[in-house]
Amino acid sequence: MRVWLAVILVVPSVLALSCSTGGGKGDVAVDLSDSTGAEAGLDVPDGVVPPDVPQACSPGGGKGDVAVDLSDSTGAEAGLDVPDGVVPPDVPQDVPPETAPELVEVVDLQDEPELATDVVEAELPPPCMSDEMCEDGDFCTVDKCVSGTCLHQAKNCNDGNLCTVDDCDAETGQCSHLPTECDDANPCTMDSCMPTVGCQNAPIQDCCPGTVVLEEKFEGELTWPVKVEFSPEDPAATWQLSTARAHDGVQSLYFGNVDLKSYDLGERVRAYVDSPQVTLPPDRGTQVSFWLWLEAEATVNYDTFTVYLVTDKETFPVFGKKAAFQMKKWTLVTLDLQAFKGKKGKVRFLFDSIDGSDNEYEGAYIDGFQVMEMCPDKPCKTKVECSDNVACTEGKCVAGKCEYTVETDCCMSLVDCLDEDPCTIEACKDNACAPTVLTGPYCCYVESDCDDGNICTNDVCDPSGICLHPPSQAPGCCKVDADCDDGNPCTDNKCNPDDASCYFPNNTKPCDDKDKCTQNDVCKDGACGGSPVTCNDGNFCTQDLCDPGTGCYYPGIPPGQSCDDLNPCTAGDVCITGKCLGEWIDGCCLADKDCDDGDKCTIDKCTNNVCQHVNTCCFSDEECDDFDDVCTVDKCVDGACVYTPTGVEGCCAPxxxxxxxxxxxxxxxxxxxxxxxxxxxxxxxxxxxxxxxxxxxxxxxxxxxxxxxxxxxxxxxxxxxxxxxxxxxxxxxxxxxxxxxxxxxxxxxxxxxxxxxxxxxxxxxxxxxxxxxxxxxxxxxxxxxxxxxxxxxxxxxxxxxxxxxxxxxxxxxxxxxxxxxxxxxPKTDGPGLCCGLKTDCQGFYPEPIQCSGGACMK
The missing domain is CATH 2.60.120.200 (Jelly Rolls)
Structure with a gap:
């Protein structure tokens, strides 16, 4: 009997099988511990040998269990119902989901009675306990631990707009929403996109679809001629066929190094490839279309990709990479060649890195190349109808017919302006070459262009157009620094060993500028100089002047000129013989000593420039009466009151x-x-x-x-x-x-x-x-x-x-x-200081102390 087993493969691989020997009927367990949470089980009847397992499984007798680890699956459920006596098919571990077969034939085991039916047991991974244990390192999945099982749900980048392609960057986790490509390459449809509906390709009424006259899908051998102009020999970068990327089929035309998948070879690379020649009819337009996948430096003038129409006499640029070109995505490029009606020509694809730096990119892929003759021209009414969207052509409607002017000096990028002239700096501005012509000693055509005016050098024009100046042996040229002296202390005397000429770089050494009106002289910019000397004698009645030869001097100003001597006690200040003098104001003072009246009984003070005299003396005993004749004898002695205690019991000291x-x-x-x-x-x-x-x-x-x-x-x-x-x-x-x-x-x-x-x-x-x-x-x-x-x-x-x-x-x-x-x-224990509060007594006497009867008492 022959048995067929239908297997629905929903996972990319079967991994990590482990087993042990045993007997009896068992189950096959599918481990989805790293999946998005789906479970799978395989019910294996008696006598059935499970799929191929790793060498870790050892043979044995009896029937047991098989564990299939689907840890890298997407979480879909899978079940295998295996009849008795059937061996399940081998499942390769590297079969991608999109290529796995839906039906697998299983061999008939009835003719193999001695085949071992050992069964293996799987060791299930430990259950998870936290979200952190489920982290898979993929920024585009949301990792969760649910009921002990890791779930890895894809990050939702859907913006709800059918006119964008939603994707997630695995390195950053950032969502991207690139525009959907709606161009169906059909000239008879109007291509548009609606966010809620998606691409719309509406038929154009009365449209003529045209006729394909040349088509290349790059699925065979490359027959187009290739010309490499700049590239290392090994490894090289050129145009060739590649299976790395394709828009349709399995091959495309590629520029770069196939093995490296890059054109980063450490130096400039440049090559072009030409299509077969086509004849452009005179009475209708011709359209060229192709699919382009490009990864290159994003600027316009470097790592250029340019398309040309090459005739017998001229080469016309018709397409060039723009700064805003969408990289790393298949893009349909359509070119209108109606400005070149009646010509014979080839389509040329040119890639030029311009230099050898910043070239770590994959390169360019071309697929689905097609040349189509359009329908016969219709009469035009406006200039707009004659637009071909080619920067180097201009269309006009003349008497109902489109006529075109082709700019022969037009450029798409810097590559169209390279003239190999060492004395120009090439540039493409507004689709026109605008080179800058170099002049001077660094660019030359003949040796006379290199004259540097230095007798100590020979003037040579290098074959590359660069001026060189090797030393000469002319008299007066230097060999060492000591041969050079310009007499300037603010320059260093140097001899250039390259051209035997003297040169004098500026220094910043201290110096003397011989000017008495400067100080702290130092060298700056090859000259000696210093900061100005401040001449000020503090005299209002002199001029503060400086003579470079002698220094500061102070001639007097004319007598009688008003001034200020900064003395608040003078008025009417004027200059007299170089001094500022004023009349003293009566009663004014500057310090206490100005107020001394010679009276010992006064305290003489100067307050706000006014003298004050505070009397401190007495003149009679009556002035010293403290109205306590019992406890003190009150006397005026030498102008001072003296209070002598009487010692009468009960008296206090004031x-x-x-x-x-x-x-x-x-x-x-x-x-x-x-x-x-x-x-x-x-x-x-x-x-x-x-x-x-x-x-x-x-x-x-x-x-x-x-x-x-x-x-x-x-x-x-x-x-x-x-x-x-x-x-x-x-x-x-x-x-x-x-x-x-x-x-x-x-x-x-x-x-x-x-x-x-x-x-x-x-x-x-x-x-x-x-x-x-x-x-x-x-x-x-x-x-x-x-x-x-x-x-x-x-x-x-x-x-x-x-x-x-x-x-x-x-x-x-x-x-x-x-x-x-x-x-x-008082030093007695009797009545002491006179007091009003106990605090008046504290400290002067030992505790306990009190204020009683107006005196400090124990």
């Missing part, structure tokens, strides 16, 4: 100066210092932030500090000061300065802090921070007091300051000061 900064008491606030409400800071990189509350506990919460609520600046600067008003502390005993401080600082050399007192003639430092470890980092209000009895005077002042001495200083919150006190502090 405070000379106290400030909680709730009001302005005349402090001078230097840069960054300010008076305001306490505010916690942030952003410091070292130490602690500013306090949120003042020490006094007042409602206004006022303190004095540096950038309250912020951080001190980090640029370098000298001391910025907070300076108290003048405090009269003359003849005061047990004199103390006490204050509450919240200070965070960097250390030297980056930052330093000071507390100073004015002793009547100079500032004296009471304390200053030093290096690492001495810099305060207060986290609470801290009381500080100093005995300043040695510095007691009628003009006592205190000040607090900080400076930045080095870059890299940390951001710190810096100074906060509150409750500053200057007082004579």
């Amino acid at each position: 405070i000379l100066f106290r400030d909680d900064f709730s009001s302005d008491k005349g402090w001078e606030y230097g840069m960054e210092w300010q008076r305001g409400s306490a505010k916690q800071s942030g952003g410091q990189s070292y130490g602690h932030p500013d306090p949120a509350d003042d020490h006094t506990g007042s409602d206004d919460n006022y303190v004095a500090g540096v950038a309250i609520g912020g951080n001190a600046s980090q640029q370098l600067h000298d001391f910025y000061w907070l300076t108290s008003p003048i405090i009269n502390a003359q003849f005061t005993q047990n004199l103390y300065l006490g204050f509450w401080r919240w200070l965070n600082s960097d250390y030297l050399p980056f930052m330093q802090n000071r507390v100073e007192v004015f002793d009547g003639s100079k500032w004296v430092t009471l304390w200053q921070s030093e290096g690492s470890g001495s810099n305060p980092q207060d986290v609470a209000w801290t009381f500080v007091k100093y005995d300043i009895t040695p510095y007691a005077n009628a003009q006592l002042r205190v000040r607090f300051g900080f400076m930045i001495g080095s870059g890299g200083v940390f951001a710190v919150s810096s100074w906060n000061v509150d409750d500053v006190t200057v007082a004579s502090v």
